[in-house]
Amino acid sequence: MSVMAVVGAQWGDEGKGKLIDELSARADYVVRYQGGGNAGHRVVYGDTEFAFHLVPAGILHPNVACVIGNGVVVDPRGLLAEMESLGQLGVDMSKLYISERAHVVMPYHAVLDRLEEESRGVEKIGTVLRGIGPAYVDKYSRVGIRMADLLDVDQFRAKLATVLAQKNRMITQIYNQQPLSLEEIHTEYVGYAQRLRPYITDTEARLHKAMTSGASILLEGAQGALLDVDFGTYPFVTSSSTVAGNASTGAGLPPRSIQHVLGVYKAYITRVGSGPMPTELFEGEGKALRDAGHEYGTTTGRARRCGWFDAVVGRFVARLNGFDSVAIMKLDVLDGFSTVKICTSYKLGDRELTTPPANTSELAACEPVYEEWPGWMTSTVGVTRWEDLPAKAQRYLQRVEELLETPLALISTGPGRGETIHRRELAL
Numbered sequence: 001m002s003v004m005a006v007v008g009a010q011w012g013d014e015g016k017g018k019l020i021d022e023l024s025a026r027a028d029y030v031v032r033y034q035g036g037g038n039a040g041h042r043v044v045y046g047d048t049e050f051a052f053h054l055v056p057a058g059i060l061h062p063n064v065a066c067v068i069g070n071g072v073v074v075d076p077r078g079l080l081a082e083m084e085s086l087g088q089l090g091v092d093m094s095k096l097y098i099s100e101r102a103h104v105v106m107p108y109h110a111v112l113d114r115l116e117e118e119s120r121g122v123e124k125i126g127t128v129l130r131g132i133g134p135a136y137v138d139k140y141s142r143v144g145i146r147m148a149d150l151l152d153v154d155q156f157r158a159k160l161a162t163v164l165a166q167k168n169r170m171i172t173q174i175y176n177q178q179p180l181s182l183e184e185i186h187t188e189y190v191g192y193a194q195r196l197r198p199y200i201t202d203t204e205a206r207l208h209k210a211m212t213s214g215a216s217i218l219l220e221g222a223q224g225a226l227l228d229v230d231f232g233t234y235p236f237v238t239s240s241s242t243v244a245g246n247a248s249t250g251a252g253l254p255p256r257s258i259q260h261v262l263g264v265y266k267a268y269i270t271r272v273g274s275g276p277m278p279t280e281l282f283e284g285e286g287k288a289l290r291d292a293g294h295e296y297g298t299t300t301g302r303a304r305r306c307g308w309f310d311a312v313v314g315r316f317v318a319r320l321n322g323f324d325s326v327a328i329m330k331l332d333v334l335d336g337f338s339t340v341k342i343c344t345s346y347k348l349g350d351r352e353l354t355t356p357p358a359n360t361s362e363l364a365a366c367e368p369v370y371e372e373w374p375g376w377m378t379s380t381v382g383v384t385r386w387e388d389l390p391a392k393a394q395r396y397l398q399r400v401e402e403l404l405e406t407p408l409a410l411i412s413t414g415p416g417r418g419e420t421i422h423r424r425e426l427a428l
Helices: 016-024 076-088 107-119 132-140 153-174 182-201 203-212 244-251 285-293 311-321 360-365 391-404
Strands: 002-007 029-032 041-045 048-052 065-068 096-099 217-220 258-268 270-272 303-305 325-329 341-348 351-353 367-374 409-410 421-423
Touching: 002 244, 002 325, 016 041, 016 217, 016 258, 016 325, 029 203, 041 132, 048 076, 048 217, 065 409, 076 182, 096 182, 096 203, 096 341, 107 153, 132 285, 203 217, 203 270, 203 351, 217 244, 258 270, 258 311, 258 391, 285 303, 311 391, 325 391, 341 391, 391 409
Parallel strands: 002 217, 002 258, 029 065, 029 217, 065 096, 258 325, 325 409
Antiparallel strands: 041 048, 270 303, 341 351, 341 367, 409 421
16 A cells, blocks of 8 residues: 655745646545646647546546545536547546545625635736635635535535525625525525536545555645645735645545655746745746646646746745655756746845745735856756756756655656656655
């Protein structure tokens, strides 16, 4: 038995999809443990590019069972559309399982998400308006609707009637918008429930049985640790816990079952939406990074903000999650830069900081202190052996490893399956 958690170590979009796809070849189960359809993983296999939002990226391996865990919030409409799209590409959905305890994203969640974001004016968080935040609010307010509720038509109607009355008061009295229809929502979601019924199950019992029988389980995180609701750049964060400590809870496994935590970083850093980003670059190098890395969101298509590798937040995340090893993705994106930089500390007034301040305004005021490293100015695309990397690329990676205080296990040198250097063996 082996259980590994894969955690994004920056502001998301680190390349976890490719990594999970490759690691899934060694797994029996892949479990998505948090987030919703606001996240996206992109996987290139052969000449086909696959986009994932709720379905775990391990689904491309026919022998792997994939689980949408209890910690995920599920938009049934979006999930069915994703399943249909993947099915048209020849992906088999028969080994997909959805936790009956996963909460459902309802139409009023998306409406309130949009209205609340619009009301913030210039202080917008940058949410993708998919209703994810309001769905988590309802979960913790104990008025959420779960997948199990959808399967009981009468119970679902009773719960929906109570909750919708409350939501419609907010929609009409606070935002002066038209109320939503109980009949329309109930009919629509009962239809979704019937289509998803074969997939909804007690995934926790299934995973426990698999674990005790010696199966290998890969826990798939969405977004990144710097978007964690507790430890990210609050309030410019997602609505769930993205760190390793939540992996067991969101999957329905005991904490002691996780034997290895793998942190995933890009060789540089990106984020979407609002919020501080000390090493952000703008025109020139920033645009060059965005173009070279094709930095546009899988879910929204939004252009990502790009910057040099930030070892201050990187080391903070490594310590917080207790990473056993790290992966550095998209090294090849830096191939064309004559100089590459690493932020090793921040200047805040007359202070030098080596850990990020919790105060978001202070983080926004921090100035990065950089080390400059010579670029290698030659292609690393498709390199699969450490010794075949240019010496300057090796030195850059060794410095990143040193600053993260964590062994470097994997280096991605291209988007395709197999374009990866395995510097250290992993337990899975």
